[in-house]
Amino acid sequence: MSPIRSLCAASVLAMVTAGGAFAETTVTIATVNNGDMIRMQGLADEFTAQNPDVTLEWVTLEENVLRQRVTQDIAAKGGSFDVMTIGTYEVPIWGNQGWLVSLNDMPAEWDADDLLPAIRDGLTVDGELYAAPFYGESSMVMYRTDLMEKAGLEMPEAPTWDFIKEAAAGMTDKENEIYGICLRGKAGWGENMAFLTAMSNSFGARWFDENWQPELNGEEWTTAVNFYMDLMNNYGPPGASTNGFNENLSLFQQGKCGMWIDATVAASFVTNPNDSTVADKVGFALAPDNGLGRRGNWLWAWSLAIPAGSDATDAAKKFIQWATSKEYTALVASKEGWANVPPGTRTSLYENAEYKAAAPFAEMTLGSINAADPTNPSIKPVPYTGVQFVAIPEFAGIATQVGQEISAALAGQQSVEEALEKAQALTADEMEAAGY
């Protein structure tokens, strides 16, 4: 080959290689607005510095809008998103339908074995991991240590529902607007029904028997919902049928709740002196039980998944690997302290002495997550997975309607028995229509 031809060939090769190296891949990430996700967005420059060929674009949406948008896009193969933030409810359903890319081939250094078993199980379908957990949570009891002391009681580490009732009665001081217990009352599958489904598990209730027949008007559900109504009507705040997570958070932070049973992520909010008037008077305990072998706590993980229609799968995997790695945890710790790292996904985090020192609620969070079993949530066997939900596509619609019936009972518009009879009938109809 002549020197000139060699030079030309080399130039062409160099141009092609350079073109390849600088070919930009855009990864569009759909996410929700909460502290850990926003922090990830803020630190994403570190990822793009390591991967200059990848551009990240963010779409932040309200939880329900996000769910609707990504469902619509994934079902229609719109390809709008390359990484989606989804929860433990969607992953098994979408994974089953072939809508998600398997993450079984993540590199060894990502260390899939380090993921908490309960969380990993919730994101796995037939041995395929379909999403990487970004942060995990369960639920637990948050209580006012000063009010508990005033009531002459001591909160056990693992209380029973009877103790919770006794404590709620002892702490309630309606004249001073202090209510013994604050629980979710707002209708919705992710609102009151998330709490009630988890609570009912500890009463031995289940949504469906092994043949997918609903059991909502059974003895266990009736006992559980009557217990909930008794707590809320006698010791709960007024207007509780419209209270969700944020409303109860606000009541607790203003010192109006003796106890609050809700997501473990709330621990960092109620102990934050900038927002909470009771930051230094909060204690934690495991979610209550009834001595039947199951606690009333749930399990949830906001996770990152890749839709099957994405045309940037490799870059999306690289991003997910970065955002859910141990190195990311260390990065957050170095920039914002150990108390701010995303919790509830990796065993190694709970073996880290620095984290345990910075997050006093760490042990309780781990204990709550480990106490949940998504494949065996209640006392009797069930044909479904999910602790505070049933991982079938029909559940969100059914549970929202059931939640409305129970919310109406809480508002005094009907009795618990009437609400549960209606719930049973509508669930049976919907399930029959869906072919179960």
Added chain:
Amino acid sequence: MARSVTTQRKIINTAAAWTVGMLIFFPILWTVLTSFKTEATAIADPPVFLAFDWTLENYSTVMERSDYMRFLWNSVIIAGGSTLLGIIIAVPAAWSMAFVPSKRTKDILLWMLSTKMLPAVGVLYPIYLIFIKMGLLDTRTGLVIVLMLMNLPIIVWMLYTYFKEIPGEILEAARMDGASLKEEILYVLTPMAIPGIASTLLLNFILAWNEAFWTLNLTAAKAAPLTAFIASYSSPEGLFYAKLSAASTMAIAPILILGWFSQKQLVSGLTFGAVK
């Protein structure tokens, strides 16, 4: 003979007008006030009206976290583009219905309005699929077309109402003087209907600016306007009211300013033909 209005009656009328005005304006005022509070003060019970430590922290957080200018620019293009395109199509349509009506004109007008009676969600999926096929998903062009189509019946109806107030004889005279159809619409009809066209433009610009269903459903990262910017500040877990209020204030500020400066045209247009 004009009726004399007593001072007492004037005071009552003024007080009533202010009360109604404040009632309508209060949610906006509360949003603006909340945007200057801390998250803890925003949820305080009883609520704090003015006596709180004012802070600009929410605005700096929002500016730091989101690319406000990109959302704003998208809103301007989408609202402006859909309104202008709508006017261009609606002026000839309204002219023909107002000045050369056929026996089916009334039915056509009613049919056009009937398209507004279907809930938007009913056609979401077909439109979504069409957008995917045509590569219009998450593009400003796609949103300009959809919002124009959504608002077109209102634009045609409004212009038709204004044009009906203009005496047909004037257009006839222009025609007799040798004006072509184009000249008749451009140089005779349009100048006479300026207040009506201006108020139609403004009202539709506001409608398109505030439209949240299509803009949230058909956009992702590139074409998202200010409605998506507001939606990104709602949170399922954690306090967000103060930051959400700051984002809302920033989203409505441009349209409030536009409305303030053009209120004379807006009022004169909306009351055009009301008194004969």
